Amino acid sequence: MLKKWLIQPLIAGLLGGPAFLMAQDVKFDPADVDRGKRLYTSYCARCHGLNMVSSGAGFFDLRQFPADDKKRFVGSVANGIRAMPAWSSQLKPEEIDLLWTYVVGSRKK
Numbered sequence: 001m002l003k004k005w006l007i008q009p010l011i012a013g014l015l016g017g018p019a020f021l022m023a024q025d026v027k028f029d030p031a032d033v034d035r036g037k038r039l040y041t042s043y044c045a046r047c048h049g050l051n052m053v054s055s056g057a058g059f060f061d062l063r064q065f066p067a068d069d070k071k072r073f074v075g076s077v078a079n080g081i082r083a084m085p086a087w088s089s090q091l092k093p094e095e096i097d098l099l100w101t102y103v104v105g106s107r108k109k
């Protein structure tokens with residue numbers, strides 16, 4: 001007989017599993033990662049550091065940004081968050097997309 005303690009993790013695994021795998025399996029086009037990197041260097045590096053190596057000092061370390069939360073990334077970048085200015089007047093949505101591609105796609109697996 002299957003007990004509750006056995007079924008619940010099983011269901012959580014079934015629901016969480018595929019989403020987790022999808023997040024891990026996203027392939028990024030290296031050309032897009034490159035374009036994102038160029039945008040990053042122009043707009044973001046002065047605060048977040050060259051190659052995302054943060055100086056600390058209250059600037060979010062983008063190497064730690066959760067890879068499964070593009071929605072939060074796009075929202076924070078477009079609208080700003082606390083000490084960070086909004087970028088939606090300077091960057092097109094496609095450019096914010098490329099920045100996401102760089103931030104997540106350049107990580108070593």
Ligand code: HEC
Nearest residue numbers: 043044047058059060072073076077081082083084087099
């Ligand atoms: C003027 C300095 C500055 C620049 C330029 C800057 N940021 Fe930030 N950014 C910050 C600071 C400060 C924080 C931390 C905000 C906080 O949580 O208080 C931050 C936080 C973030 C976060 C985390 C948001 C969250 O949801 O926690 C992301 C993502 C981010 N920045 C992306 C970018 C990108 C992409 C660019 C280039 C388009 C950029 N930033 C340019 C200062 C900057």
